[in-house]
Amino acid sequence: MKPAPFDVVEASRRVWLRDWNSEAASGMAVFTAILRSFQLLNDDVQRVMRSHDLTFARYEVLAWLATDPDSSVTLSWISKTLRIPPATVTDIIDRLEQDGLVRRAAHPTDARTTLAVITARGRKVARNATSDLNTEVYERIGLSETQRDQLIELLAELRASGNEFDVERSRQVIDDLG
Amino acid sequence: MKPAPFDVVEASRRVWLRDWNSEAASGMAVFTAILRSFQLLNDDVQRVMRSHDLTFARYEVLAWLATDPDSSVTLSWISKTLRIPPATVTDIIDRLEQDGLVRRAAHPTDARTTLAVITARGRKVARNATSDLNTEVYERIGLSETQRDQLIELLAELRASGNEFDVERSRQVIDDLG
DNA sequence: GACCATTGTTACGGAGCCGAAGTAACGTCC
DNA sequence: GGACGTTACTTCGGCTCCGTAACAATGGTC
Numbered sequence: 001m002k003p004a005p006f007d008v009v010e011a012s013r014r015v016w017l018r019d020w021n022s023e024a025a026s027g028m029a030v031f032t033a034i035l036r037s038f039q040l041l042n043d044d045v046q047r048v049m050r051s052h053d054l055t056f057a058r059y060e061v062l063a064w065l066a067t068d069p070d071s072s073v074t075l076s077w078i079s080k081t082l083r084i085p086p087a088t089v090t091d092i093i094d095r096l097e098q099d100g101l102v103r104r105a106a107h108p109t110d111a112r113t114t115l116a117v118i119t120a121r122g123r124k125v126a127r128n129a130t131s132d133l134n135t136e137v138y139e140r141i142g143l144s145e146t147q148r149d150q151l152i153e154l155l156a157e158l159r160a161s162g163n164e165f166d167v168e169r170s171r172q173v174i175d176d177l178g
Numbered sequence: 179m180k181p182a183p184f185d186v187v188e189a190s191r192r193v194w195l196r197d198w199n200s201e202a203a204s205g206m207a208v209f210t211a212i213l214r215s216f217q218l219l220n221d222d223v224q225r226v227m228r229s230h231d232l233t234f235a236r237y238e239v240l241a242w243l244a245t246d247p248d249s250s251v252t253l254s255w256i257s258k259t260l261r262i263p264p265a266t267v268t269d270i271i272d273r274l275e276q277d278g279l280v281r282r283a284a285h286p287t288d289a290r291t292t293l294a295v296i297t298a299r300g301r302k303v304a305r306n307a308t309s310d311l312n313t314e315v316y317e318r319i320g321l322s323e324t325q326r327d328q329l330i331e332l333l334a335e336l337r338a339s340g341n342e343f344d345v346e347r348s349r350q351v352i353d354d355l356g
Numbered sequence: 357g358a359c360c361a362t363t364g365t366t367a368c369g370g371a372g373c374c375g376a377a378g379t380a381a382c383g384t385c386c
Numbered sequence: 387g388g389a390c391g392t393t394a395c396t397t398c399g400g401c402t403c404c405g406t407a408a409c410a411a412t413g414g415t416c
Binding site: 002003004005006007008009010011014015019020021022023024026027028029030031033034035036037038039040041042045067080081082083130133134135137138139140141142143145147148149150151152154155156157158159160161162163164165166167169170173174177 | 180181182183184185186187188189192193197198199200201202204205206207208209211212213214215216217218219220223245258259260261308311312313315316317318319320321323325326327328329330332333334335336337338339340341342343344345347348351352355
């Protein structure tokens with residue numbers, strides 16, 4: 001996509017400062033900047049996804065399944081962790097199953113819950129897609145390592161304050177990964 | 179929506195550092211952090227939009243029309259500036275027109291182009307929606323003024339390096355606003 | 357006047373979200 | 387051990403936006 005004729009974030013900010021207040025203006029600028037940055041990167045991500053016959057949502061599920069040592073995960077875990085509505089999880093798993101990348105399995109003790117299990121083919125697809133994402137998008141983001149860290153840190157604070165994840169439990173869970 | 183059980187960004191980063199390289203890991207973390215921050219704020223934005231019978235895309239168009247002194251703008255300008263595909267612009271204007279918030283008008287000199295003109299009702303709706311967005315989302319973002327500025331600055335650099343907007347022309351255009 | 361670019365529209369399928377309803381299984385509390 | 391509320395997943399219909407492609411009409415250029 002071609003560049004916009006000007007920086008919409010900065011332009012909007014001027015308008016907001018004129019018509020509203022500085023608190024609203026900076027908040028608006030934060031949201032708009034995040035939205036536009038997302039769109040920018042997402043365009044590239046989608047391109048890679050299409051070349052692997054995936055969508056980002058399907059890829060995300062696959063990627064988590066591929067990293068999990070047990071290679072299986074409950075559908076509700078997917079919904080909670082990736083913040084995907086249950087009805088959409090059903091769609092996604094349907095499609096992944098249909099493509100032979102995942103299969104549904106019964107939970108050993110809880111008859112209500114369904115497990116998603118990655119297949120060998122799914123594992124291969126996940127690995128290839130991630131490899132492409134890395135070289136074609138992630139490694140090309142135009143920021144220094146220091147800037148990336150700052151950005152990640154600021155957004156972590158934004159998310160924590162908005163209760164996007166459980167700050168208390170997070171440390172334990174993550175330490176368990178290592 | 180309820181918080182995720184842990185910080186997915188940080189968890190993914192550990193996995194990436196184990197399986198790939200630090201460049202890919204920080205890039206992935208940047209994208210994921212932006213995505214999740216967007217989702218977090220967007221949930222609130224959508225809530226406000228729904229209460230005004232708008233979508234964010236329709237609101238954005240309306241808000242720009244409301245601030246423009248001439249109150250009219252070509253459809254192609256909308257497409258380029260807000261990065262909305264032409265076919266979607268047609269949909270959006272159709273709906274705004276149907277709701278009586280905007281009307282189409284012929285361009286005075288170029289018979290190919292169509293102008294979108296905001297109505298009095300559209301102006302009122304835009305103002306109310308913005309007011310709610312400000313108090314219910316933008317003014318509540320959990321970052322200090324300094325942090326917001328840092329964040330906006332980092333994202334501006336990310337966008338500029340990704341050619342999201344025309345850096346050269348942007349200064350002129352924005353100075354013209356003031 | 358021929359040629360190409362730009363503008364907007366139409367049509368089609370795909371993806372994900374929303375809301376609401378429904379089924380089935382689990383857990384708890386009296 | 388039965389009633390009740392909760393949790394897990396599915397189904398359905400509708401909506402919005404995207405991607406692609408084709409098309410008509412106009413404008414600009416050589």
